[in-house]
Amino acid sequence: MIALSAVPNTYRLYHYPLDPHSRRVRLTLAEKGIVCDLAIERPWEPSADLIACNPSGEVPVLVVTDGKHSHVLADVCAVCEYIEETHPATQLLGKDPLARAEVRRLVGWFERKFHGEVTSFLLGEKALKRLMGTGEPDSVLIRTGYHNIHGHLDYIGWLAERRNGLAGGELTFADLAAAAQLSVIDYLGDVPWNSHIAAKEWYARIKSRPAFRGLLGDHIAGFPPPRHYADLDF
Amino acid sequence: MIALSAVPNTYRLYHYPLDPHSRRVRLTLAEKGIVCDLAIERPWEPSADLIACNPSGEVPVLVVTDGKHSHVLADVCAVCEYIEETHPATQLLGKDPLARAEVRRLVGWFERKFHGEVTSFLLGEKALKRLMGTGEPDSVLIRTGYHNIHGHLDYIGWLAERRNGLAGGELTFADLAAAAQLSVIDYLGDVPWNSHIAAKEWYARIKSRPAFRGLLGDHIAGFPPPRHYADLDF
Numbered sequence: 001m002i003a004l005s006a007v008p009n010t011y012r013l014y015h016y017p018l019d020p021h022s023r024r025v026r027l028t029l030a031e032k033g034i035v036c037d038l039a040i041e042r043p044w045e046p047s048a049d050l051i052a053c054n055p056s057g058e059v060p061v062l063v064v065t066d067g068k069h070s071h072v073l074a075d076v077c078a079v080c081e082y083i084e085e086t087h088p089a090t091q092l093l094g095k096d097p098l099a100r101a102e103v104r105r106l107v108g109w110f111e112r113k114f115h116g117e118v119t120s121f122l123l124g125e126k127a128l129k130r131l132m133g134t135g136e137p138d139s140v141l142i143r144t145g146y147h148n149i150h151g152h153l154d155y156i157g158w159l160a161e162r163r164n165g166l167a168g169g170e171l172t173f174a175d176l177a178a179a180a181q182l183s184v185i186d187y188l189g190d191v192p193w194n195s196h197i198a199a200k201e202w203y204a205r206i207k208s209r210p211a212f213r214g215l216l217g218d219h220i221a222g223f224p225p226p227r228h229y230a231d232l233d234f
Numbered sequence: 235m236i237a238l239s240a241v242p243n244t245y246r247l248y249h250y251p252l253d254p255h256s257r258r259v260r261l262t263l264a265e266k267g268i269v270c271d272l273a274i275e276r277p278w279e280p281s282a283d284l285i286a287c288n289p290s291g292e293v294p295v296l297v298v299t300d301g302k303h304s305h306v307l308a309d310v311c312a313v314c315e316y317i318e319e320t321h322p323a324t325q326l327l328g329k330d331p332l333a334r335a336e337v338r339r340l341v342g343w344f345e346r347k348f349h350g351e352v353t354s355f356l357l358g359e360k361a362l363k364r365l366m367g368t369g370e371p372d373s374v375l376i377r378t379g380y381h382n383i384h385g386h387l388d389y390i391g392w393l394a395e396r397r398n399g400l401a402g403g404e405l406t407f408a409d410l411a412a413a414a415q416l417s418v419i420d421y422l423g424d425v426p427w428n429s430h431i432a433a434k435e436w437y438a439r440i441k442s443r444p445a446f447r448g449l450l451g452d453h454i455a456g457f458p459p460p461r462h463y464a465d466l467d468f
Contacts, residue, residue, distance in 0.1 A: 054262075071332055077311065078338035087333040097319040098305055104312035111291075 007067035011036040014050050014061040016043050017218040018127060018187065020119055021076035021111065022060040023180035024173070028080050030211035031176070032087045036062075044132045076111065080173060092173050103167040106159075106174035114152050114181050121145030126188050127223060149185065149192065157198030166202070171209075179206040183215055189226035193234065200234075208232050237271065241301035245270040248284045248295040251452040252275050252361060252421065254353055255310035256294040257344065257414035262314050264445035266321045267412070270296075278366050310345065314407060326407050337401040340393075340408035343346070348386050348415050355379030360422050361457060383419065391432030400436070405443075413440045417449055423460035427468065444465050 013029070015022030029036045041050050046057035054061045055073045062073045062082070071080050094100040113222040122145040150169050156178060159166045167174035180223050183202060185191050192199040206212065216230040228234040247270050248265065249256030263270045273287060275284050280291035287306045296307045296316070307313050318327050328334040344446045355377040359371040390412060393400045401408035419425050427434040440446065450464040462468040 020382040073332075073335045073339065075339040077342055078335045081338055082331050082335040085334070097316050098307075100319070101305075101307045101312045101316040104315055105307065108309035108311055141358075154433035 007055075009067075010065045012039060012063040012065075013037070014039045014041050014053065014059050014063075016041050016059050017220060018123060018184055019043065019059055020115065020123075020180040020184045023081050023182070023183060024076055024111075024176050024217055025060045025062065025083075026214055027176045027180060027211055028083050028092065028173070031092060031171070031209075032083060032090050034083065034087060039204070042131075044128075073146075077107070084173075092171065092176065094168065094170075094172055094182060099168055103174050104173045106167050107177045110174070110177040110181050114178070117148040118145050118152060119181050119184060121148075122188055122190055123184055126190070127220075131220070131223060146190070150195070152194035153199040156202060157196055160202035161198050171206075175202075175206055179203065183207075183212075187218070187220075187225045187229055189229070204232070207234075243301075243362035244299045246273060246297040246299075248272070248273045248275050248287065248293050248297075250275050250293050251454060252357060252418055253277065253293055254349065254357075254414040254418045257417060257449055258345075258410050259294045259296065259317075260448055261410045261414060261445055262317050262326065262407070264448060265326060265405070266317060266324050266445075268317070268321060272355050276365075278362075279361055311341070318407075322427055326405065326410065328401065328404075328406055333402055337406045337408050340401050341411045344408070344411040344415050348412070351382040352379050352386060353415050353418060355382075356419055356422055360424070361454075365454070365457060380424070383424075384429070387426070387430035387433040390436060391430055395432050406441075409436075409440055413437065413446075417441075417446075421452070421454075421459045421463055423463070438466070438468070441468075 011029070011034060013022070013025060015038060016025060017023075017040060026038070039049070041047060041059050043057065043059055049058055050059070050151060053063060054074050056074075058074065060074070060076055060079055062079045064071045064073065064082075073082055081093075084091070092103075094103045121141045125142045125145070129135055131138055155217075156166065163169070165171045165175050166178055182191060193203070207216070219225065245263070245268060247259060249260060249272060251257075251274065259263070262298070264447050273281075273283070275281060275293050277291065277293055282294060284293070287289055287297060288308050290308075292308065294310055294313055295306070296313045298305045298307065307316055315327075318325070326336045326337075355375045359374070361381070363369055363371055390400065397403070399409050400412055401406045416425060441450070453459065
């Protein structure tokens with residue numbers, strides 16, 4: 001008996017290269033081996049296409065087309081959980097409810113606490129204000145971000161010394177969420193790697209994965225990354 | 235053949251009555267019919283018990299004891315997804331990956347956008363500053379919260395007029411996340427219900443569910459709720 005082949009789904013991701021939430025979705029798609037059309041958006045000037053999909057204009061937005069219909073998915077957690085559910089061969093969430101709870105706890109930690117205490121200050125003040133033309137960086141907020149990153153790198157190092165992946169034995173969304181945040185700060189040249197060797201060794205492992213290559217090729221016009229950004233031996 | 239009865243799990247939730255994330259967990263436990271020991275925390279003075287479970291001192295924290303071991307779960311999404319996975323008889327996430335993506339999108343909307351644009355300003359300035367003794371409320375931030383709540387109530391009303399539950403046909407985490415945020419603002423007496431009738435009708439339905447009774451009995455010492463707070467015909 002010959003199985004009828006269904007029309008394969010196609011995927012289009014609206015993303016912004018320096019948005020860490022978009023980066024977690026890109027890493028997830030790449031780890032799962034999903035081919036996806038990438039449409040770059042600038043969140044402060046969303047395209048008509050993006051607005052038609054998501055009136056809030058926020059990225060990431062994943063459009064899944066199944067031959068008949070297009071389905072619009074928004075929110076980094078909603079998109080990543082959807083990809084995990086529909087492409088279970090490579091698991092990124094953990095094998096049982098307790099393991100998944102630990103992965104989701106750490107995802108929340110990095111996407112809420114790390115983002116709020118580090119990424120929003122450094123990315124917002126050093127890059128987005130300049131790219132958006134909305135004024136001078138606030139040096140107090142930048143210093144706050146620099147101050148806060150040390151505790152987070154200590155925590156990552158502490159986890160990495162006890163576990164293979166940050167949430168346990170395997171690579172999970174916890175690693176991808178943490179690496180997505182850090183990769184944006186690294187694009188700004190601002191991660192004090194040499195004061196945090198355990199975190200650096202964990203990041204070097206994640207950075208050398210084939211799924212990371214897309215991120216290392218990012219280049220924002222007028223805002224190039226430092227030389228070490230794409231270097232696997234940084 | 236007689237099944238051996240396992241020792242049932244016991245549950246203890248560390249929560250703060252005016253914390254909307256804690257409230258979503260309490261609603262989830264009640265909708266699932268899970269008996270749970272509730273330990274009230276004041277997030278700005280976490281108890282030694284809570285610190286031992288979660289060094290960040292943040293609530294909600296759920297401790298699950300299975301007879302042999304205690305497992306500590308933190309982060310509102312991690313806790314609620316864990317409860318959903320381990321108590322699937324009453325489903326709160328949706329029946330297929332696309333439905334679940336819509337539920338999770340709306341959960342993110344309410345717990346990130348609504349919280350950031352409304353709850354954090356009104357709860358933070360009008361209640362937490364007074365309870366913590368950290369100064370006078372900032373009237374600009376309060377006005378910002380009052381301004382922002384209208385768009386969110388319009389959106390809730392728009393969804394509620396098209397769907398039975400906010401994410402689709404059934405009650406889901408989207409309804410519980412939205413109601414948890416609004417119930418905190420309602421405790422402050424600050425929801426302009428009469429300008430948003432569709433949202434009010436939706437909230438009246440959620441508020442009348444048996445699972446809501448615990449929240450309606452909350453009473454913060456020195457900060458009582460307005461009379462309509464516990465009234466089902468508000």
